[in-house]
Amino acid sequence: MSMIELRSVSKDYPGRRAVDAVSLRIETGERVILFGPSGCGKSTILALIAGLLIPDAGEILIDGRLVATAKRNLVEPSARGVGMVFQDLALWPHMSVAENIEFGLRAKRVPKSERDRRIREMASLVGLGDYLTAKPGELSGGQQQRVALARTLAVEPRILLMDEPMSNLDDALGEQLRGEILRLQNELSFTLVYVTHNKEEAAALGTRTIRLRQGRVETDTGVV
Amino acid sequence: MITGKRVTLAAAALALAGIGLLPVLTMIARSFFVDGRLGMEAYAALFASSQRLLPWFGNSLLLASLISFSATIIGAPLGVLLARTDLPWRGVFAVLFALPFFVPPYVIAAAWFSALDQSGSIGRLLPEGASEFLSSTFFGLSGCVVSLTTSFTPIVMLLTMAYISAVNPRLEQAGLLASRWPNVLWRITLPLIAPAIVFASVLVFLLTLGEVGVPTFLRYPVYPTEVLTQFAAFYDFSAATAAALPLLLVAAMVLTLEKSLQRTSSATIGASMTNAPNGAIALGRWRLPLLWVVSLWMFATVITPFAALLGQAASLDALAQAFARGGDSILRSVVFASVGATFLTLSGFFCGYLIHHKALAIWRSVDALTLFLFTLPGTVVGVGLISLWNHPSTNVIYATPAIVILGFLAQYALIPTRMTAAVLQRIPPSLENAAELAGAGWFTILGEIVAPIAKRGLIATWTICYIFCVRDLGIAMVVYPPGSDTLTVRIMTLMANGAPSLIAALCLILIIVTLAPLLAAVFWRAASRPFT
Numbered sequence: 001m002s003m004i005e006l007r008s009v010s011k012d013y014p015g016r017r018a019v020d021a022v023s024l025r026i027e028t029g030e031r032v033i034l035f036g037p038s039g040c041g042k043s044t045i046l047a048l049i050a051g052l053l054i055p056d057a058g059e060i061l062i063d064g065r066l067v068a069t070a071k072r073n074l075v076e077p078s079a080r081g082v083g084m085v086f087q088d089l090a091l092w093p094h095m096s097v098a099e100n101i102e103f104g105l106r107a108k109r110v111p112k113s114e115r116d117r118r119i120r121e122m123a124s125l126v127g128l129g130d131y132l133t134a135k136p137g138e139l140s141g142g143q144q145q146r147v148a149l150a151r152t153l154a155v156e157p158r159i160l161l162m163d164e165p166m167s168n169l170d171d172a173l174g175e176q177l178r179g180e181i182l183r184l185q186n187e188l189s190f191t192l193v194y195v196t197h198n199k200e201e202a203a204a205l206g207t208r209t210i211r212l213r214q215g216r217v218e219t220d221t222g223v224v
Numbered sequence: 225m226i227t228g229k230r231v232t233l234a235a236a237a238l239a240l241a242g243i244g245l246l247p248v249l250t251m252i253a254r255s256f257f258v259d260g261r262l263g264m265e266a267y268a269a270l271f272a273s274s275q276r277l278l279p280w281f282g283n284s285l286l287l288a289s290l291i292s293f294s295a296t297i298i299g300a301p302l303g304v305l306l307a308r309t310d311l312p313w314r315g316v317f318a319v320l321f322a323l324p325f326f327v328p329p330y331v332i333a334a335a336w337f338s339a340l341d342q343s344g345s346i347g348r349l350l351p352e353g354a355s356e357f358l359s360s361t362f363f364g365l366s367g368c369v370v371s372l373t374t375s376f377t378p379i380v381m382l383l384t385m386a387y388i389s390a391v392n393p394r395l396e397q398a399g400l401l402a403s404r405w406p407n408v409l410w411r412i413t414l415p416l417i418a419p420a421i422v423f424a425s426v427l428v429f430l431l432t433l434g435e436v437g438v439p440t441f442l443r444y445p446v447y448p449t450e451v452l453t454q455f456a457a458f459y460d461f462s463a464a465t466a467a468a469l470p471l472l473l474v475a476a477m478v479l480t481l482e483k484s485l486q487r488t489s490s491a492t493i494g495a496s497m498t499n500a501p502n503g504a505i506a507l508g509r510w511r512l513p514l515l516w517v518v519s520l521w522m523f524a525t526v527i528t529p530f531a532a533l534l535g536q537a538a539s540l541d542a543l544a545q546a547f548a549r550g551g552d553s554i555l556r557s558v559v560f561a562s563v564g565a566t567f568l569t570l571s572g573f574f575c576g577y578l579i580h581h582k583a584l585a586i587w588r589s590v591d592a593l594t595l596f597l598f599t600l601p602g603t604v605v606g607v608g609l610i611s612l613w614n615h616p617s618t619n620v621i622y623a624t625p626a627i628v629i630l631g632f633l634a635q636y637a638l639i640p641t642r643m644t645a646a647v648l649q650r651i652p653p654s655l656e657n658a659a660e661l662a663g664a665g666w667f668t669i670l671g672e673i674v675a676p677i678a679k680r681g682l683i684a685t686w687t688i689c690y691i692f693c694v695r696d697l698g699i700a701m702v703v704y705p706p707g708s709d710t711l712t713v714r715i716m717t718l719m720a721n722g723a724p725s726l727i728a729a730l731c732l733i734l735i736i737v738t739l740a741p742l743l744a745a746v747f748w749r750a751a752s753r754p755f756t
Contacts, residue, residue, distance in 0.1 A: 050657075050661060052657050052660075052661075076660075077657075077660050077661050078660055078661060078662065078663035078664070079663075082661060083661060084657070084658065084661055086654040086657070086658060087654075088652055088654055089654075090652060090654035090655045090657065090658040092655055092658075092659075092673055092677070093677065094676045094677055103659065103662055103664065103672070104661075104662030104663055104664075107659075107662050107663035107664040107665075107668060108662075108663045151658075151662075152658075152661075155662060155663065
């Protein structure tokens with residue numbers, strides 16, 4: 001059973017087809033790179049997997065469970081076991097680092113003592129133990145990136161979706177964070193789906209690369 | 225989609241339709257009933273009196289066209305100048321020029337009267353013949369044009385400022401590589417913001433069309449006065465509703481025309497909007513002359529009338545008398561406006577959310593309905609509310625201030641809805657998405673993510689709603705229950721035979737009461753700013 005399965009999934013935006021009958025299977029623990037030029041449908045596929053968009057055609061399965069079908073989301077985004085790091089990071093600016101990490105734990109009704117433990121654990125995992133009371137605006141770009149990662153991983157998702165999270169970072173910082181992502185994936189064993197149009201990033205992070213063009217799968221290194 | 229979200233948003237839309245649209249539909253339906261039976265007598269009577277009414281209707285259209293034109297040709301360049309150039313003290317000018325919009329138009333008329341009257345600050349300085357001529361000319365169309373242009377120019381100015389500040393700077397920068405600022409402004413920027421200017425112009429037209437206070441005060445016969453007279457003087461309800469219908473039709477026609485005009489350009493302006501800051505246009509050698517022109521214009525149109533009003537009101541005697549004659553209505557105005565603003569902010573938040581996120585298929589209808597209700601004359605909304613709620617079983621609304629609040633909710637729903645949508649525009653959707661993925665329910669997301677981030681915007685929304693409610697005359701004058709008149713209604717009533725100093729003092733109090741939350745917010749912001 002695949003961790004993620006897309007069966008002939010399509011998604012239309014006004015005037016254009018963003019995703020065109022895409023079928024693919026992603027296995028547990030894989031690090032899949034969705035690669036391709038702007039507008040090829042990479043981010044749309046991530047949003048469809050997360051449940052933030054509803055497919056116009058096709059089916060989406062997560063861990064063998066049908067989560068979305070044409071025009072219907074059968075499983076809410078929060079119940080899919082999916083975490084996502086957004087391109088703009090989407091850190092809540094009015095909350096501290098700790099509160100950002102805590103939010104998802106609180107929504108899942110994790111007891112306070114356990115929440116505190118997880119916050120400390122996640123913060124130290126990404127090297128931000130000393131910044132728990134800081135607001136996102138007080139942090140550097142790299143630190144914000146780590147907060148986004150810690151916040152997403154705190155709720156222990158089985159699948160981590162990352163939508164060009166390093167597009168605003170310089171090369172050195174990007175390389176450092178790529179190392180951290182690999183380390184975290186090794187430790188926590190989540191399935192990673194990573195969107196980028198940077199070849200270097202794709203080569204460094206992925207165990208498999210899916211190249212998209214005009215909403216279709218052009219090549220897939222995982223398929224022989 | 226989460227069910228609670230759909231239900232809540234649908235309920236908000238339904239409430240808006242119930243509060244705003246249902247009274248209008250009831251009013252139309254009831255206009256076909258006379259003495260409890262179906263008939264066209266009200267319309268026959270309206271048609272029979274068309275000889276008397278047509279000139280009034282013509283006056284209304286003439287006045288609306290003149291104000292729309294003058295407010296646009298003054299407000300649009302002023303907006304460009306204050307938003308995009310390096311003119312000194314632009315912020316101060318913008319606040320002062322906007323001031324007249326925040327007080328009821330008839331207060332502006334009273335302020336101008338205080339200045340131009342023979343005993344007024346300007347009238348006194350002129351030779352007797354000239355001052356007499358000026359004073360008498362002021363009553364009628366010319367006074368209405370001066371007062372309403374002062375009142376409504378800020379609408380065009382503020383909308384121009386808002387839109388021009390949001391134009392994608394890249395588009396102008398690309399133009400600047402090939403041409404100079406005046407050409408770029410004329411060929412690129414202005415066409416991009418033209419829909420906003422047209423919209424502002426239409427808004428001014430419709431607001432003027434429904435205006436009652438200024439024409440009544442300056443004795444210029446206009447059509448909305450007929451609706452009010454039929455209702456207030458003769459209590460002929462069928463005639464009042466029949467008389468209201470042409471205004472309703474004109475509002476619907478003008479809005480439809482404006483929508484079709486904008487359809488072609490909306491995609492362009494939508495695609496060009498961004499939050500990136502734009503560079504200021506250097507005025508160069510024109511900076512000083514333009515500073516003089518703007519300063520003189522401000523002195524002539526804002527400082528002069530307000531200073532005259534202040535001069536006439538500023539005596540302890542007049543103020544004491546004003547509090548004695550209007551104290552209870554001041555309190556009522558503040559309470560009604562506060563309650564109205566609170567409900568408006570709440571309902572507008574949900575309607576704005578619905579429109580911004582296009583969360584239900586009816587989002588366009590909700591948007592159109594708020595705009596339609598806003599442009600309807602207050603007297604028409606008021607007559608509609610009465611036709612729906614004037615029933616023994618609904619006395620708890622009809623005979624209490626609740627009907628005034630409902631009127632505010634119907635007429636001003638556009639303001640919090642548009643303001644909320646604008647505030648939400650600045651919150652990246654990923655912030656909500658991230659919370660949703662984290663497992664938070666919609667109400668948690670609203671309470672813990674959206675509301676705290678939008679807090680300042682929501683406070684501003686409440687403040688603007690309060691200002692509109694407290695300055696309202698059209699609705700309050702028609703629907704206020706006995707013994708519950710607001711300050712605007714009390715002033716209007718006293719204007720017929722009250723002493724000018726008393727009227728001026730009451731107007732001054734109204735201005736203070738209207739602007740109080742705005743001033744409080746400004747002082748609070750200044751006080752809470754850290755010293756660096």
